Amino acid sequence: MLLRLLALILLGGLGCSQAEADLNGAKLYARNCAACHGEKGTGGIGIPLALPSFQASISDDYLRKTIHLGRPGRVMPTFSSLKEDEIDAIVGYVRSWNSGRAVTYSDKPVQGNPTHGKQLFQKYCVACHGVNGEGAKGTGVTFSRPRDLPIMAPALHNPGFLAAAPDAMIKATLMKGREGTPMVSFLKQGLKEKDIDDIVSYVRSFEKQPLAGSAQVLQAENPVIVRDSPYDLKTTVENVKTAVTTHNFFYGRVQTLEYGLTKPETENPKQVIVYFCNISLLNQALAIDPRVGMFLPCRITILEKPDGKVQVMSVNPKVLSRLFNNSELNELCEQMKQNYTAIMEESTL
Structure with a gap:
């Protein structure tokens, strides 16, 4: 609340209304994001950002880091040229589609057994996320993916994802699932919280493994x-x-x-x-x-x-x-x- 009051004071001092600030976010989104994620975040080549279950399960920090770092090899580019306030404006605009409060997550690592987590990952996760967490194939809501899937399973073995998603967010997603997507609650699948901790620990171990093939992009010697x-x-x-x-x-x-x-x-x-x-x-x-x-x-x-x-x-x-x-x-x-x-x-x- 204090930050919001400070923001309003600063905007007023600069002669800029909140509506104008939101409009800047809308323009930045239209220029940088709409082509892939849809004008209103309904998806396309990129994931549907306005999906309520997605909005309810990710933090503003996750959005900021995703915009800044992208997903190497997974279509989502890096927007490192955008300034921090521009990224914040885009995040604010994306959040305007959701009436709920933004969730925050602890940066504290989840303690689990990655060896057991790998066994569980192979049983429950590879069908969507790939044997090595490389993600599903295709580029979103196009004929490059089955029409019965509302969203492509992301690559978990990706430096952009691992840098943006804290353990607590990955754990929450596994526990609750995401309504409107193939991602189900693993608690409802019969796993215990300790099992989910083990899966999170295994996913985090991707950071210490060689870069996944799905995260590699060819470098042309000459264009x-x-x-x-x-x-x-x-x-x-x-x-x-x-x-x-x-x-x-x-x-x-x-x-x-x-x-x-x-x-x-x-x-x-x-x-x-x-x-x-x-x-x-x-x-x-x-x-x-x-x-x-x-x-x-x-x-x-x-x-x-x-x-x-x-x-x-x-x-x-x-x-x-x-x-x-x-x-x-x-x-x-x-x-x-x-x-x-x-x-x-x-x-x-």
């Missing part, structure tokens, strides 16, 4: 793959079209780099893009992360420089894994990089 062509522009384009088909893609079309950006008569004919696709690969990519559709179909750019030399280039697909912060894209992006490189090298031999 662009470039090869010099010994051929003229026309020959290089035909070579790329041929190489595309020999690598199980179908050729789509060739258009200038400036197509649609300027008048047709002013387009530069010495800068072109070859589009190609593999339907099976396309479906696989969209099922992992629908946002990949922004970069499809596949494309390779061919440029003739002023000195007459020709270059072939494309984006390094491994950048997508890092850009989308989605470890599930790692294998696919590595495969796509190899495909792009092989096509470009074959066309410039």
Whole structure:
């Protein structure tokens, strides 16, 4: 209450009303969060933040740390560029959807037997959270996950989660469950409080284990793959079209780099893009992360420089894994990089 009074005094002294402060939080949320979590927190790629059982089980500190640290490899990015007062404003806006009081948790570690906790985890938790706590697959409420699941099980073996969630919060979630999600109360499943302490201790032990695969994001050596062509522009384009088909893609079309950006008569004919696709690969990519559709179909750019030399280039697909912060894209992006490189090298031999 004292903090709220101080805040009101400061806001008044600065000539800013509480409504204006809330509006700032709404704007910050709309700019940074709504695309994934929904305009009103109903979910999407991200979890439904407005879900009453979620709001009732997490602290403001958990929200702050989650925004600041993100979830490496699990789509939720880090917002380390946001200032503390901006994060506080977002948290305040998110809390405006909930009429209840925010819960607080002790930072005191839960004492349990992690060895027994691992046995219980394997029996009760792996179906949703994965064998090693890597989390469920998919990116939220999209066709990349079963429609009968209202929420994706989070990755517990993740440095962002472990830094944000105190033992007491994990324990409370296990004991009470979360209504409206597959997370049930383990007390109602027949476990005793001591058993739950053991599971919490095992989850906390993830901090001492090697980073989970689901928390790893590929680092691209270079964001662009470039090869010099010994051929003229026309020959290089035909070579790329041929190489595309020999690598199980179908050729789509060739258009200038400036197509649609300027008048047709002013387009530069010495800068072109070859589009190609593999339907099976396309479906696989969209099922992992629908946002990949922004970069499809596949494309390779061919440029003739002023000195007459020709270059072939494309984006390094491994950048997508890092850009989308989605470890599930790692294998696919590595495969796509190899495909792009092989096509470009074959066309410039």
